[in-house]
Amino acid sequence: MTTFQSFDEISQPALGPARVKALREKLAERGLDGFVVPRSDEHQNEYCPPSEERLAWLTGFAGSAGIAIVLAAEAAIFVDGRYTVQVREQVDTGTFTPRHLVEEPPERWLERTLAPGARLGYDPRLQSINEVERLRAACEKAGAALVPVEDNPVDAIWADRPAPPLASIVLHDVSLAGESSGSKIERLQAKLAEQKIDAVFTNDAHACAWLFNIRGGDVSHTPLPLSYALVPASGEPTLFVDGRKLSNAVRDNLSHHMAIAEPGRMEAVLAAEVKGKTVRLDPTMVVERFATLVERAGGKVQKGSDPIALMRAVKNEAEQAGARAAHIRDGAAFVSFLAWFDRTAPEGTETEISTAEALEHARSETGVLKDLSFPTISAAGPNAAIPHYRVSRASNRPVTPGLFLIDSGAQYVDGTTDITRTIAVGDVTPLMRDRYTRVLKGHIAIAQVRFPKGASGSQLDSFARAALWEVGTDFDHGTGHGVGSYLSVHEGPQRISKLGTTPLEPGMILSNEPGYYRAGEFGIRIENLVLVEAVEIEGAERPMQGFETLTLAPIDTRPIDVGLLTRSEIDWLDAYHRRVREVLSPLVEPDERDWLERATAPIG
Structure with missing residues (x-):
């Protein structure tokens, strides 16, 4: 269950x-x-x-x-x-x-x-x-x-509108966060002073969670405490949060670094704190009501990006280590699931729901699963052509021959995962094989790409699409989104898309997920998470960067048209599978280990 x-x-x-x-x-x-x-x-x-x-x-x-x-x-x-x-x-x-x-x-x-x-x-x-x-x-x-x-x-x-959430707030341990809240506040205030900004106001609960090292449970799939913050360039920040979410111990801990106020006191606090001051508001995130409150309090709104967002996007060493550990743990669970799926799917008794349940069960067996990072997209046949399909009891389809797509993720206290695999069930058509291979080529292109420091996701996006463009098709979503550290599975400002203008920096985590969708028939997506890292290139004339692949799980080789792959692409896939096998084999059961050996066998 x-x-x-x-x-x-x-x-x-x-x-x-x-x-x-x-x-x-x-x-x-x-x-x-x-x-x-x-x-x-x-x-x-x-x-x-x-x-x-x-x-x-x-x-x-x-x-x-x-x-x-x-x-x-x-x-x-x-x-x-x-x-x-x-x-x-x-x-x-x-x-x-x-x-x-x-x-x-x-x-x-x-x-x-x-x-x-x-x-x-x-x-x-x-x-x-x-x-x-x-x-x-x-x-x-x-x-x-x-x-x-x-x-x-x-x-x-809305007569039966639910009550607002009141989940308890917990502290996110500094061993996982990698930096104390006090240090983060000092860094942020230094940035504000450098940019001659008197204060920043944020209504982004993710920003508050990261800055103050707190987590909660006010929304599904993301450990958020709904809250707001006002951070001056000097002096004490104010966290606006419903006090009923705070235990005495948590309140005492937070009070060392900030004032705590009820959201209902926001107007009064702003009137006391921002009169005559310049307040940075991110116009893409801050709702108009808060801009009005700042102006009513005598503050001057300065529109610009929230500096907390970029600070949060660059993961420190502890967060990177946590992400690697989470992906190894999640990869072992995913191998258990894949071995089960390959054993049972051909029998014709599984459905989209039973498959999603089996994957969640495999993750729960780790003993440390906090939540899923989003509802599992478990999609058979034409349902896989809906990129963000959500299975219900009414839409539930049996797993039938062809391609099966499963996009899922987990929340662990040390990291957030997101992985998609498209799996062959029995025979696949020549068209499925062609499109699957082209999606894989796009995935490998992103995994292998090297790019100069300062490049943004918009400059990389076409690498994932080129093989599909060759045959006159494309996909209608970005190639990759940012991912948080035990926070949102969809995090900005970094992304790989036509609209991704933020320069990529070492420490940023993104997804690599090209796809193909044929409405009414089938869908394909292959997704790993990657970490931006500095790379050394002999003779390079400028600093260069690339990606470390974090996700560890077999990519199904059965639907591949090997003739469409280059030698470099084959080598990448074989090397990736060798790493998956070496890292995960000691962590799975003997029968799963045998399956893993077969699933990661070289194709070239």
Whole structure:
């Protein structure tokens, strides 16, 4: 029986029409002609507590990114390329018209859809500064007005809305964090002084967790304590957190480095601390409400990146060691799972759910599993063509011949993992074999790439796509995202994508996960986590960097068309599998060891 994931159907599209009708009535009472419903909370979290899942409650859409706009006569829901199939399955498309978030952004839709004089409402607690600016510009072009609301009208009709979370906060031991909270605060304050910034305010709960070496349980799959922080360039920081989450011991420990205040006292604290001062706010993360509070307190908002984000992204030696240990432990569990899968899948009795349960069980056998880092994507047949598919009891498919995709991760106190393998079950078609090999070529290209210091993920992204471009296809998600240290499995600012502009630095952890998706048929993704490291190249004229692969688990060689691989690619795969075998063999059972020997046998 699983502990950290549910397979209950959480999407209820049939409820959408009645809920939208109730919302429209509420908007009319308030003199509003429409309302914006983002998939976010005050912290802009990827995983929101149930009390903040307004988009899912209203529309039925359960993805991690999206936004709905409800007008008096029509409504639209905007999602990116990961969710174009899923959204049509989860929402009532007679009520919400699905639209592509990138190809037709909400602002462009508003420009041509809003009537002159219309009043579009939004919740300033849920939209970032940048988002509000884009919405306001769109409304102005349409001759309409963007109107902030004090009380969210969705909450007014959500009769059984869950209570906010109150999970206990725990200290993250310095042996795992690698640096004391006091030292981190000193480093941050030095950066603020250097940049002539009087203070930084963050609503990013990940930033607070990292800076103050705390962890919690307010959201699923990420050990977050929902909180906010104000850090001055000199003097004592303030952590805003519900005091009911703090034991006396934890409060006493934290009080050595910071003041602790209830979130309800934020306005009063800001009034006392920021008057006449410059306060850095990240406009992509900080919601408009907090910018308003700073300005109301007499502070001057300076828009710019949150310096904590980049500090957190570069893992120190203790965090890197923890990541390696976590991946070895996770790799042994994954080998146990793969050996089980190869033994049982051909019998035709396994399903997507039973497979996800088996993998979680293998991880729980480590005795130190804290959580999954996200709900397991266990996908057979056409379900694998949905990049962020979530199996439910209603969608559960049997494991049948072809390709099976499983994307999963774990939270251990010393590290966060994320791995995807696409596995052959019986025979695969020539097309499957070709596309699998091209995805593998892209994966190897990223694993082997060498790049100059200062290069960003946008400069590497095409390496993962080149083999797919050769045959006229591509994938609609980034090649890689940043990963935290016992924090979020999706961490910025580093990433490998067309939009990845942050220079990569040694110590950053990212995923390497090219894919291919044929709607209605099958999907492929191969993912390892990698660590940026400095590399020595003989005769190099500038500092160079590359990747250390952290993830250790066999990559299925059965679907490979070896003729499409270069000698260098074959050598990389054989060397990777030799390392997997050498590291993991002592950690698995004898029968699993025999399987591992076969699974990692050289192909060249």
